[in-house]
Amino acid sequence: MNQIKTYLKLLRNKYIITGVAFSFLLLLNDRYGLIDQYNYAQELKEVKEKHQYYSKEIIRVKTEQEELFGSAKNLEKFAREKYLMKADDEDVFVMIKED
Numbered sequence: 001m002n003q004i005k006t007y008l009k010l011l012r013n014k015y016i017i018t019g020v021a022f023s024f025l026l027l028l029n030d031r032y033g034l035i036d037q038y039n040y041a042q043e044l045k046e047v048k049e050k051h052q053y054y055s056k057e058i059i060r061v062k063t064e065q066e067e068l069f070g071s072a073k074n075l076e077k078f079a080r081e082k083y084l085m086k087a088d089d090e091d092v093f094v095m096i097k098e099d
Contacts, residue, residue, distance in 0.1 A: 010016055027034050068078050079085040086092045 030036075068074055084092055084094065
């Protein structure tokens with residue numbers, strides 16, 4: 001019972017109340033508050049995921065580039081398929097599937 005009165009006395013102390021309230025405000029409203037730290041962590045996670053994705057894409061594009069420019073035959077095949085290029089003496093027919 002005596003301990004409870006001591007704790008209640010401490011909780012009623014205006015300096016302790018002010019200190020706790022000030023600390024609480026700093027945790028939430030400060031530049032480096034909890035909410036901002038959570039947002040920074042989420043942003044960092046997104047940036048890391050984008051970095052990983054773009055690193056994989058760079059590797060994929062480099063291998064595709066090496067394959068494409070490896071020989072003239074592959075380059076001609078790519079130009080014909082992707083850009084529908086043709087020689088002067090031939091016709092190109094594009095077939096589109098309709099569902």
